[in-house]
Amino acid sequence: MEFRLLGEVGARTDTGPVELGPARQRTVLAALLMTANRPVTVDRLADRVWGDGPPQRATQTLYSYVSRLRRLLPGVITRGQGGGYVLTADESAVDVHRFRQLLGPARQCDDDARAVTLFRQALELWRGEPFPGVDTPWFNATRETLRKEQWAAELDCTDLRLRTGEHTALLTPLSERSAAHPLDERLAAQYMLAAYRCGRQADALAHYRHLRDMLAEELGIDPGPELQRLHRAMLGGPEPVPPPAPNGNSHRHRTQSGRVPLDPPVPTAAGPTGVRRTHRNGPAHRGGTDRPCRRTGRRVRLSRRRQEHARRAPRPPAAYRFPRRPVVRAPGGQQRPAA
Known part of the structure; x- marks a missing residue:
């Protein structure tokens, strides 16, 4: 059964x-x-x-x-x-347990093609939203956990498929995912890599600029070091374009003891969906300035690069500036604007 x-x-x-x-x-x-x-x-x-x-x-x-x-x-x-x-x-007859059973060997496998097959078998078990229509705290928390596990499996599988040269087939799906998750840096790196390998370097660089601006405006931070390194490599820097492990943690990341963890390692400076977190006293905020966000109205802290960009922005022509009213000195030494 x-x-x-x-x-x-x-x-x-x-x-x-x-x-x-x-x-x-x-x-x-x-x-x-x-x-x-x-x-x-x-x-x-x-x-x-x-x-x-x-x-x-x-x-x-x-x-x-x-x-x-x-x-x-x-x-x-x-x-x-x-x-x-x-x-x-x-447990192999229950799809949710079967899904988790397949992820362990997939992340341990040294053969990329075999690992992709296992990831695909696990992801094909998903037929829709878990427990649709059920709204209780326990089921809601379990549903959210399963969603995160599915998302992590999709990202790991995409890393392997990029490694095996499937960038052409992945370009359109990655573009759609990036639009749905615009602040996910690991997903952005995967899309940039696929676009770059498809000969669309301009699209890859434009996506990086778009993500950089959104991170600065929404969160007041810069892209992570791995994404910046990928960007410099695409610009023709001294570093070659790296293989697809954009978050610095491949699915076969090993611990100091040499054992392969069953769960994907979570970077200390990244959230579960790849969005980096920061603190008010962190490096991304030092030397910044509070500015109101144009979309949410909340005050965010701009980095030095964004401040420099604002200072270098061209001023409006003189014809559109308000003229200064001359100041005259009134009796008694007080100053007042001229009528």
């Missing part, structure tokens, strides 16, 4: 899909599947399903849902110790 959570909650046997009943009953099944082969108490299960707004007879309602699921899925859900429930299933 196979279970699906990366999209509509469902179950399938050799004879076809299983009708799982109403939406709340499918939510109970999803809560048990996320912790398959581990007991879940009734109170914790009720908290996952209803959050802060359980019905008056939540325990009895939960018993009813579980009883129906046990009839639909014989031998899958059993009573656990302490009055809870345990859903017994092969």
Whole structure:
């Protein structure tokens, strides 16, 4: 039997899909599947399903849902110790667990082609939004975690595909992703690299300038050192254009002990989506000046380069300036503007 959570909650046997009943009953099944082969108490299960707004007879309602699921899925859900429930299933038969199982070997594999195949198998398990229509704190947090894992897998797979020369096929998808995530520096580096290798150096450099301006205006920071190094290489600097590991952390990054971590390393100066974080006293802010943001109205801190650009901006012609009114000296030594 196979279970699906990366999209509509469902179950399938050799004879076809299983009708799982109403939406709340499918939510109970999803809560048990996320912790398959581990007991879940009734109170914790009720908290996952209803959050802060359980019905008056939540325990009895939960018993009813579980009883129906046990009839639909014989031998899958059993009573656990302490009055809870345990859903017994092969984790490879649950798409969310299968997704995580494939990511580990993909990040450890030394063969780029094999790693790309594993990443694609993992990403193909996604059929849509996890737990659609379910709005409880536990499911919302779990959904957000799964989204981040999917995004990290997509970026890692893209790095490998760029390394194997698939820049032409990736150019259009990377352009669309960059438009959806304009402040993601790792994604920007991937798009710049694909455009550069497709002979579109002007587009790559224009994208860097656009990102640099957005980071300065929105966050008051400059692009990270890896992205700046890639930009200098594309300008024909002394450094060659690097291979696609734009955030400085490839999927086969090794620790000091020589072991390969299962999860992708997170840089200390970058957020989960590749947007660098900064502090008010950090290097990006030293010597800057507070300015109101034109889009949000909040005050941001401009770097020295942005200040220099503002100082060198051309002044409007004299015809468009307000003329100075002459000042005359009144009796008593006081000054006042002329009428």
